[in-house]
Amino acid sequence: MHFWKKGLVILVGSIFIALGINLFLIPYKVLDGGIIGIALILNYLWGLKPGLMIICFSIPVFMIAWFNYREYFYNSLHGMIISSFLIDLLQPLVGFIHIQSIYSSILGGTFVGVGIGLMLRFKTSTGGTDLVAQLLSDKTGINVGILIFIIDSIVVLSGGLLLSTDTLLLSIITIFFVGVTTSLITKNVRAF
Template identity: 45%
Template sequence: MLKKIAFILFGSVLVGIGINYFVIPNHLVDGGVIGLGLIAKYMLELKPGLTIIILSLPLYLFAWSHFRSYFYNGIHGLLTSAFFIDLFHPLMALETPPIFISSISGGLLLGTGIGLMLLAEASAGGSDLLALMLAKVTPLNVGVIILIIDSIVIVLGWFIIQETTLMYSALMVAMIGLTTSVITSLFSS
């Protein structure tokens, strides 16, 4: 139980730092529900953490009826990561590395954070939960599923937000998917 709590907390902190220090200042778009929360931030100046909670509710309701343990574990990850995403918003004001470095560093931080949370059967947002549920019923690795979902959202973000750089967002999402896949493959029992 302590290991699970530590993974969720540490993973959420990494996600919060990655989003606020590397992603938002460079107008990068992550995938999944986090990406949708970022699009809402860029377009409407909404708090991304709160938006992620609202957008994740339908998937958590589905998990409640079909994957109850994922719901219980996932809700902690969702609320904790959303809290840290909104808590670390002052990091956006700091000077960040160039966009190429931010794409790679942000991808590594987010991928590590998400990977740790997935090892605890938690998720940072609804799409991670969806990927975790799909990985149980398909032969695909959870990181590959996240990569597919994320790619769809970043293309949507690129169409909606003109400042979004598709190439760098895609690089970041690839790093997230690769890092998540490596962590979940290496450390899952």
């Protein structure tokens, strides 16, 4: 039964992440942070598929996890693959919803935060910098949502410099809502 419950959480969390990205972030060239943000930067600049780029950039993180934190590797691999697949599968939804960019940033950040938070709450994740943040959280005791926020800020600042001031400002709003939502969902929970 535990296997099915974790599988359902990975699927639901991945759907939230994919919808957040495709419905709310991509239409306004808004970034999330971490590996998703890096994948979105590559999508905006060169049209590369974000889900595929997430998988490519996650390889080094998963190699570290394989050698040092085998449990993290197993608990995150499925989340990364399923969420990446769904991000690319649901890409035709881009532009389906038309709302003001600030509300799109808030909703995108909230959706992504719910997806990440659900997975972390049930001892799985999408890997990537979420996995790095979880590893750092275990070592430092700092809330994983705060660490995700810090890592995401670095990616968003870099992406904002490459893309536009609007992208930077909207992305800051997005990562704020990703961090807050993830923190609220994972509060008082040790994910791994």
